Amino acid sequence: MAYSHQIQWTRASTSTVRRRRSRSALSALFLPVLLQITSGCATARLTQFHNFAQAGTAYVRASQTVLDEAGNAAIEADSLIAQKGRDGLRTADERREFIVAEDQELRKRLLLLRDIGRHGRLLQSYFETLATLADPKAPATLGTAAQGVFDSIGRLSPAIKDASLGGVRIQDHIPQATNFVVQVFKVKALENELKVRSKAIEREIALQEAAFSVVSSTLETDLTAKLQVEETEDVIEPFAAAKDLPKSWAASREEILRARVAASSARAAQDATAKLRESFVALVENRLSEPSIAGIIVAINSMLDLTDEIKKATPSK
Amino acid sequence: MDSAQIYSSTLEQLNKTVVKLTSPEWDAKVQGAPPEERRQGLAELLRVQHARLVLANAALQDIANALKANEQNLLDGQKALQGELDRLATVESVLKAVSSLINVVARIVPLV
Numbered sequence: 001m002a003y004s005h006q007i008q009w010t011r012a013s014t015s016t017v018r019r020r021r022s023r024s025a026l027s028a029l030f031l032p033v034l035l036q037i038t039s040g041c042a043t044a045r046l047t048q049f050h051n052f053a054q055a056g057t058a059y060v061r062a063s064q065t066v067l068d069e070a071g072n073a074a075i076e077a078d079s080l081i082a083q084k085g086r087d088g089l090r091t092a093d094e095r096r097e098f099i100v101a102e103d104q105e106l107r108k109r110l111l112l113l114r115d116i117g118r119h120g121r122l123l124q125s126y127f128e129t130l131a132t133l134a135d136p137k138a139p140a141t142l143g144t145a146a147q148g149v150f151d152s153i154g155r156l157s158p159a160i161k162d163a164s165l166g167g168v169r170i171q172d173h174i175p176q177a178t179n180f181v182v183q184v185f186k187v188k189a190l191e192n193e194l195k196v197r198s199k200a201i202e203r204e205i206a207l208q209e210a211a212f213s214v215v216s217s218t219l220e221t222d223l224t225a226k227l228q229v230e231e232t233e234d235v236i237e238p239f240a241a242a243k244d245l246p247k248s249w250a251a252s253r254e255e256i257l258r259a260r261v262a263a264s265s266a267r268a269a270q271d272a273t274a275k276l277r278e279s280f281v282a283l284v285e286n287r288l289s290e291p292s293i294a295g296i297i298v299a300i301n302s303m304l305d306l307t308d309e310i311k312k313a314t315p316s317k
Numbered sequence: 318m319d320s321a322q323i324y325s326s327t328l329e330q331l332n333k334t335v336v337k338l339t340s341p342e343w344d345a346k347v348q349g350a351p352p353e354e355r356r357q358g359l360a361e362l363l364r365v366q367h368a369r370l371v372l373a374n375a376a377l378q379d380i381a382n383a384l385k386a387n388e389q390n391l392l393d394g395q396k397a398l399q400g401e402l403d404r405l406a407t408v409e410s411v412l413k414a415v416s417s418l419i420n421v422v423a424r425i426v427p428l429v
Contacts, residue, residue, distance in 0.1 A: 078366060078370070080339075081335070081339065081362060081363065081366045082363070082366075084339075084359065084362065085359040085360065085362040085363040085366070086359070087356065087359055088356050088357070088358070088359025088360030088361070088362065088363055089360060089363065097429045098363060098367065098429055101367060101371075101429045102366075102367060102370065105367075105370040105371055105374050106370070108374045109370070109373070109374060162376060162378075163376075164324070164373060164374070164375070164376070164377060165373055169321060169324075169325075169377060172321065218373070221332040221335065221336060224336050224339075225335050225336055225339045228336070228339040228340050228341065229339050231341055232339075232341045232344045236341050236344075
């Protein structure tokens with residue numbers, strides 16, 4: 001018996017344009033994606049792996065926007081604080097020394113965020129390789145390709161695990177391993193690949209989950225600091241001054257207040273990664289269902305909503 | 318307390334402090350302070366921001382011993398500072414507590 005369901009996921013396509021050039025960039029991130037879930041023998045297996053790979057791709061794109069936002073928020077918060085506090089430093093040497101040291105620390109943070117993004121993209125490549133391996137006509141060399149991608153993931157992991165951000169070590173946030181059994185698949189190359197590496201891959205997705213837990217917490221602090229400075233300078237001070245208010249004052253106020261609320265829900269990325277990990281286990285156990293995929297989509301949309309709110313709150317200057 | 322906990326609680330305190338020192342309510346207090354106190358307020362804001370960045374980027378294994386050696390001073394400093402941030406009684410008392418904690422952090426990681 002075969003039946004099929006369709007989940008339409010529509011987010012219009014665009015490139016990631018810097019926020020000040022286009023505020024609508026993020027809400028229009030993705031090409032329309034059509035996910036099809038079909039049950040029944042070989043087609044069902046192929047579709048499951050294909051759908052998971054698509055969900056993985058969507059996750060990586062959305063998570064990249066969160067990483068970009070985390071980097072932007074860190075730099076913007078630091079710049080606003082530096083501007084605000086500059087008069088506290090007495091000499092040119094003091095000011096120079098301060099800003100050089102800040103730049104150095106921000107570069108370190110951006111490198112870590114870049115590594116987390118690369119790790120996610122390598123996972124995406126692995127999921128795509130698995131989807132191809134699910135096809136009985138897949139070339140025998142694909143197993144080697146999967147090994148290659150896995151090795152690259154493994155080389156990045158230690159640096160991410162050992163890193164700290166915002167007061168928390170990523171390693172301390174890795175969730176416990178899930179017990180699962182690889183199902184029997186007709187395509188032996190796929191079954192062998194999953195038997196050899198699925199548990200290690202589950203740990204790598206868990207590492208993403210831990211990384212986003214830490215990134216979210218730092219993003220929350222940086223955003224709050226940044227938005228507070230903006231609130232003081234763009235909302236409170238113009239209101240307090242005995243001058244006409246700028247025309248954009250009410251709009252800026254609304255955006256800043258809304259973004260303050262969004263900043264407190266910065267955990268969306270971690271939730272999406274947790275759902276991706278659960279779905280990976282379901283995939284390996286040959287029980288990936290429509291609700292699992294739908295759950296990832298909902299979580300990914302929450303990530304995008306969060307970054308949309310944050311972008312909207314950056315006043316055009 | 319192990320060094321990882323001391324590390325996390327210190328950074329959490331620095332994060333809370335930077336959030337408070339960028340708040341409109343603190344800004345209003347500092348604006349009403351005498352010029353030299355206002356300058357100190359700005360300088361301490363920069364020190365806190367710098368300390369949180371440096372400490373957040375530091376590898377725990379490199380600073381574990383220094384954290385442990387300064388454990389009591391760090392914990393006392395955090396407690397005193399949080400009390401001052403909750404009360405926001407005077408700019409002077411807050412800045413004194415901020416400065417005291419940052420001076421201990423400077424024994425653990427190099428600060429400008």
